[in-house]
Amino acid sequence: MFSLSSEAKVGLFVLVxxxxxGYMSVQVGKQSFGLKKGYTLEVVFxxxxxxxxxxxxxxxxxxxxxxxxxxxxDGKALVRLxxxxxxxxxxxxxxxxxxxxxxxxxxxxxxxxxxGEAYLAAGEQISRTERQxxxxxxxxxxxxxxxxxxxxTSSLNRVLAGQAGEEAITSILTNTKALTRNLNHVIxxxxxxxxxxxxxxxxxxxxxxxxVTRNDEKVGQVIDTLKSASRExxxxxxxxxxxxxxxxxxxxxxGQLVKDKGTAEKLNQTLASLQEVTxxxxxxRGSIGKLVNDDETVRNLNEGLTGLNRYVNKAExxxxxxxxxxxxxxxxxxxxxxxxLRIQPKEDKFYILGVVSDPNGRRTxxxxxxxxxxxRTEEWDRDGLLFNAQIGxxxxxxxxxxxxxESTGGIGIDYLTLNDKLKLSFEAFGFxxxxxxxxxxxxxxxxxRHLYLSAGWDDFVSDQxxxxxxxxxxxxxxxxxxxxxxTTTPIPK
Amino acid sequence: xxRFSGALDRLGRxxxxxxxxxxxxxxxxxxxxAWMFRPPFKLHxxxxxxxxxxxxxxFVVVLTGxxxxxxxxxxxxxxxxxxxxxxxxxxxxxxxxxxELGPVxxxxxxxxxxxxAMAAELGTMRVTEQIDALYVMAANPVKHLIVPRVIAGVLMxxxxxxxxxxxxxxxxxxxxxxxxxxxxxxxIKNITRLVDLNDIYNGLVKAACFGLILSxxxxxxxxxxxxxxxxxxxxxTEAVVLASIAILISDYxxxxxxx
Numbered sequence: 001m002f003s004l005s006s007e008a009k010v011g012l013f014v015l016v017x018x019x020x021x022g023y024m025s026v027q028v029g030k031q032s033f034g035l036k037k038g039y040t041l042e043v044v045f046x047x048x049x050x051x052x053x054x055x056x057x058x059x060x061x062x063x064x065x066x067x068x069x070x071x072x073x074d075g076k077a078l079v080r081l082x083x084x085x086x087x088x089x090x091x092x093x094x095x096x097x098x099x100x101x102x103x104x105x106x107x108x109x110x111x112x113x114x115x116g117e118a119y120l121a122a123g124e125q126i127s128r129t130e131r132q133x134x135x136x137x138x139x140x141x142x143x144x145x146x147x148x149x150x151x152x153t154s155s156l157n158r159v160l161a162g163q164a165g166e167e168a169i170t171s172i173l174t175n176t177k178a179l180t181r182n183l184n185h186v187i188x189x190x191x192x193x194x195x196x197x198x199x200x201x202x203x204x205x206x207x208x209x210x211x212v213t214r215n216d217e218k219v220g221q222v223i224d225t226l227k228s229a230s231r232e233x234x235x236x237x238x239x240x241x242x243x244x245x246x247x248x249x250x251x252x253x254x255g256q257l258v259k260d261k262g263t264a265e266k267l268n269q270t271l272a273s274l275q276e277v278t279x280x281x282x283x284x285r286g287s288i289g290k291l292v293n294d295d296e297t298v299r300n301l302n303e304g305l306t307g308l309n310r311y312v313n314k315a316e317x318x319x320x321x322x323x324x325x326x327x328x329x330x331x332x333x334x335x336x337x338x339x340x341l342r343i344q345p346k347e348d349k350f351y352i353l354g355v356v357s358d359p360n361g362r363r364t365x366x367x368x369x370x371x372x373x374x375x376r377t378e379e380w381d382r383d384g385l386l387f388n389a390q391i392g393x394x395x396x397x398x399x400x401x402x403x404x405x406e407s408t409g410g411i412g413i414d415y416l417t418l419n420d421k422l423k424l425s426f427e428a429f430g431f432x433x434x435x436x437x438x439x440x441x442x443x444x445x446x447x448x449r450h451l452y453l454s455a456g457w458d459d460f461v462s463d464q465x466x467x468x469x470x471x472x473x474x475x476x477x478x479x480x481x482x483x484x485x486x487t488t489t490p491i492p493k
Numbered sequence: 494x495x496r497f498s499g500a501l502d503r504l505g506r507x508x509x510x511x512x513x514x515x516x517x518x519x520x521x522x523x524x525x526x527a528w529m530f531r532p533p534f535k536l537h538x539x540x541x542x543x544x545x546x547x548x549x550x551x552f553v554v555v556l557t558g559x560x561x562x563x564x565x566x567x568x569x570x571x572x573x574x575x576x577x578x579x580x581x582x583x584x585x586x587x588x589x590x591x592x593e594l595g596p597v598x599x600x601x602x603x604x605x606x607x608x609x610a611m612a613a614e615l616g617t618m619r620v621t622e623q624i625d626a627l628y629v630m631a632a633n634p635v636k637h638l639i640v641p642r643v644i645a646g647v648l649m650x651x652x653x654x655x656x657x658x659x660x661x662x663x664x665x666x667x668x669x670x671x672x673x674x675x676x677x678x679x680x681i682k683n684i685t686r687l688v689d690l691n692d693i694y695n696g697l698v699k700a701a702c703f704g705l706i707l708s709x710x711x712x713x714x715x716x717x718x719x720x721x722x723x724x725x726x727x728x729x730t731e732a733v734v735l736a737s738i739a740i741l742i743s744d745y746x747x748x749x750x751x752x
Contacts, residue, residue, distance in 0.1 A: 010548060014547075017653070024591075024662075025693060
């Protein structure tokens with residue numbers, strides 16, 4: 001049998017032992033290989049509690065180095081890390097101390113910085129650290145919370161524990177029990193009464209329903225009454241309009257206004273628009289009709305009147321102008337004055353009422369027949385006033401007017417130009433068999449807001465040597481007071 | 494009073510005997526050191542002792558190591574399971590084997606097996622006056638008998654410890670992974686994470702010290718045997734007991750120094 005010498009056996013044993021030792025060393029020391037060549041970095045932590053020398057340094061869980069030393073520096077922990085050479089860390093890398101699980105070892109985790117930053121060189125310091133929610137801090141906070149909870153429970157305990165608390169709870173429960181029992185008792189014993197109450201309620205609602213149904217009719221009646229009331233109002237306003245018409249006529253009797261049919265018609269139209277106003281009130285009736293409440297009716301009546309006022313006010317767009325015009329007749333060496341009231345209900349429609357003082361005065365003729373011989377005497381009433389009463393309508397730049405001109409029938413044409421600044425006018429009036437008509441042509445120019453200059457040729461076809469060039473001025477302004485007088489007068493209170 | 498002084502007397506003698514014995518062992522160690530480096534070197538003698546101490550102890554050591562690792566894994570598992578850290582079993586077994594149990598158990602086994610043999614062998618040579626014969630032959634018995642044994646002890650016990658460590662970890666791995674169902678990757682990962690090279694090397698240094706202690710004490714006891722066959726038996730027993738105690742006590746101080 002082949003037998004090994006002692007030396008061979010020992011040699012073999014030593015070999016095997018060394019191989020095993022080598023294997024174990026390699027396995028255990030694997031991570032340390034290459035580390036000796038690595039470079040060091042420094043990190044300052046507020047606390048390195050639990051961190052040991054040779055603790056792992058990891059990036060994303062991969063070990064890249066070990067903690068080489070931990071020292072105290074300025075009250076903080078200066079930790080020197082040895083990092084394997086092929087791992088480079090950017091300048092803004094962050095280091096923090098972490099724990100494997102709850103009870104595990106502490107290690108240093110490094111979050112690499114931004115890609116592209118400069119790398120940290122050997123011996124430099126990782127400036128950014130992150131505080132970790134470590135178990136100590138967690139337990140400390142848990143302890144604080146537990147203290148609070150204990151405070152609450154102990155105060156609860158103080159309230160509830162002991163004879164008094166127990167009695168209080170017992171009495172509360174007893175009361176609750178009694179209460180529910182009583183409630184039950186009440187309900188059971190009063191079942192009939194409750195049922196009766198419900199029945200009553202049902203009847204009540206039924207009655208209410210009937211009342212409402214009957215009321216429906218009455219509401220209708222109320223509305224009808226309102227309707228007729230408003231119709232009465234309509235009539236009232238119609239009467240009012242007649243009154244105003246009367247007033248107008250009354251004014252007319254002062255002059256020859258009423259003789260002019262057109263004027264009357266225009267006035268009637270104005271009154272017709274007043275009627276429209278009352279019709280608006282009729283429309284207002286619709287909303288009144290919806291009302292079932294007396295208060296509301298009153299309110300709506302008020303609203304209706306407000307609306308009426310509004311429309312009356314609209315009538316106030318109605319403008320009145322007063323004007324004085326003086327003309328100097330050069331050839332006659334005297335002056336003629338006009339005082340006109342111009343009423344303009346619409347933009348393109350106006351009435352002119354006015355008086356004219358003519359230096360020629362008012363001519364009156366008298367035929368006196370004495371013994372078959374008739375002699376005609378003409379008198380000029382120098383103090384007599386002539387009247388103007390015209391109606392006019394404007395078509396764009398052209399104004400046509402007619403009526404009484406200087407107390408005789410006539411017509412006039414105005415042409416407005418230069419943005420209404422310049423008015424060229426032609427008037428013809430005083431038609432008579434015995435004399436030629438009075439024709440007048442002139443121009444008026446607005447100098448300022450209320451001041452106009454005028455010039456023209458008066459009576460240029462006169463056969464009585466009345467023709468004359470004239471020049472003058474006029475003052476014209478809008479009269480608010482007059483307007484109010486005119487518009488508010490017809491509205492009776 | 495008499496009895497009391499008698500007790501004191503015995504205590505004093507015992508302490509004196511202990512101190513004297515320790516001094517003799519240290520002197521023996523010094524003379525071993527002195528003779529170790531003095532030619533001629535009888536390499537064959539050394540190898541024979543190495544074979545006896547090392548190679549022939551392998552089986553015992555492997556058995557001890559394996560079962561120690563297995564039992565550690567089992568115990569550690571039940572302990573760690575209490576806080577769900579079963580994966581730490583591997584590291585614990587490896588750490589315990591390399592630092593402590595490997596060297597101590599190996600040297601205890603070697604003490605029992607080889608240390609006792611040394612004491613018996615040398616004791617028999619003493620009582621049969623073979624050692625005296627060596628003196629007569631002008632051959633130093635320390636040089637011839639003790640130096641090879643001490644060298645073998647110092648060299649072989651660490652090597653046996655390596656084997657013990659390895660088989661212990663293997664045993665722990667077997668139990669942990671195959672019986673207790675711990676993930677093998679985590680098991681090994683935790684071994685490499687927790688165990689350092691220094692743990693292994695310090696364990697080996699310890700083992701070398703233990704090897705020195707057990708061989709020295711075995712040789713001393715055998716070398717100073719008296720009283721015939723009975724004396725040989727007593728020397729053997731004393732050698733094993735003393736060596737074991739010395740190993741365990743010195744283990745504490747070595748650990749304190751090294752870790």
